Amino acid sequence: MNASQQIAILGSGNIGLSLAKGLVKAGICKPQQITLTRRNVAALADYAALGYHTTDNNLKAVKKSDIIVLAVLPQQLNKLLDEIRPAIKPEKQLLISVISGVSCSDIRQQLELNVQVVRAMPNTAIAIGHSMTCIATDNGTNKNINLVKSLFDTVGVSIQINEELMTSATALCACGIAFFLRSIRAASQGGTEIGFHAGDALKMAAQTAKGAADLLLQLSSHPEQEIDKVTSPSGCTIAGLNEMEHNGFSSAMIKGIKLSAEKAGDLYKKEEH
Numbered sequence: 001m002n003a004s005q006q007i008a009i010l011g012s013g014n015i016g017l018s019l020a021k022g023l024v025k026a027g028i029c030k031p032q033q034i035t036l037t038r039r040n041v042a043a044l045a046d047y048a049a050l051g052y053h054t055t056d057n058n059l060k061a062v063k064k065s066d067i068i069v070l071a072v073l074p075q076q077l078n079k080l081l082d083e084i085r086p087a088i089k090p091e092k093q094l095l096i097s098v099i100s101g102v103s104c105s106d107i108r109q110q111l112e113l114n115v116q117v118v119r120a121m122p123n124t125a126i127a128i129g130h131s132m133t134c135i136a137t138d139n140g141t142n143k144n145i146n147l148v149k150s151l152f153d154t155v156g157v158s159i160q161i162n163e164e165l166m167t168s169a170t171a172l173c174a175c176g177i178a179f180f181l182r183s184i185r186a187a188s189q190g191g192t193e194i195g196f197h198a199g200d201a202l203k204m205a206a207q208t209a210k211g212a213a214d215l216l217l218q219l220s221s222h223p224e225q226e227i228d229k230v231t232s233p234s235g236c237t238i239a240g241l242n243e244m245e246h247n248g249f250s251s252a253m254i255k256g257i258k259l260s261a262e263k264a265g266d267l268y269k270k271e272e273h
């Protein structure tokens with residue numbers, strides 16, 4: 001982004017604000033280049049104090065922006081699109097949607113405009129520059145795809161995927177943050193039961209999880225290859241691991257991810273009242 005470009009984030013909740021913070025932290029833009037909107041604008045007072053523009057007027061935010069990020073809930077989207085339609089300039093603006101279960105063509109159909117839409121599915125680790133973001137489009141130019149990719153590459157790792165896989169990406173990567181956090185929480189609860197204070201147990205579990213993830217990412221290795229290095233014959237690791245599997249550990253994760261993906265594909269059907 002250049003210094004004269006403006007970005008509007010329509011729907012500044014958990015992911016919208018995480019994105020704004022990530023972009024500013026990475027030096028992609030200044031708070032003054034970002035307009036944050038939500039209906040309860042008073043809840044954005046802390047961001048206004050940091051220099052972000054804040055408003056409940058989506059139309060004004062869109063009018064002055066080059067890039068418009070849609071970050072409301074799926075059931076809130078149609079109302080928002082109807083509201084901003086008069087301000088969209090299809091030849092000049094790019095829409096980026098982070099909304100689960102809504103295709104690029106759903107957005108154009110509701111807008112009744114042939115605007116370029118690129119979907120991005122980040123996760124909340126975007127706030128600290130560690131998102132896994134999947135990007136897809138059905139009509140974005142290479143220039144705009146590269147622009148979106150460059151934005152999200154600065155706040156983590158991004159890959160371009162086929163649009164049909166975006167609901168799967170939602171489950172694995174966006175919901176996945178919660179799944180891995182719950183695993184760490186469970187490990188820390190086990191740690192407390194075997195003698196550590198809760199704060200220490202959480203720190204130990206989180207750093208151990210980080211080490212496990214980094215082993216895979218840095219060594220391009222497979223989990224079982226690394227697990228084999230930990231499981232001494234007749235040892236305590238294999239005893240614990242097998243007990244977890246007898247209780248359905250892997251199965252629970254796989255089933256949960258499948259259900260999340262099904263649900264992610266269904267979210268747009270319900271309108272908010």
Ligand SMILES: NC(=O)C1=CN([C@@H]2O[C@H](COP(=O)(O)OP(=O)(O)OC[C@H]3O[C@@H](n4cnc5c(N)ncnc54)[C@H](OP(=O)(O)O)[C@@H]3O)[C@@H](O)[C@H]2O)C=CC1
Binds near residue numbers: 010080
């Ligand atoms: N949370 C996550 O980890 C991820 C979420 N997503 C997707 O991002 C989207 C947002 O999720 P999330 O941030 O969790 O949800 P939140 O509920 O936290 O954020 C949605 C925000 O939109 C605002 N909003 C609703 N209607 C309007 C409107 N008409 N104009 C302006 N603002 C509006 C709400 O505030 P108010 O009520 O004050 O208007 C709220 O702050 C969803 O579609 C979700 O599928 C994608 C990837 C990850």
Ligand SMILES: O=C(O)[C@@H]1CCC=N1
Binds near residue numbers: 100
């Ligand atoms: O739970 C949800 O529906 C959203 C989408 C991905 C992460 N949070």
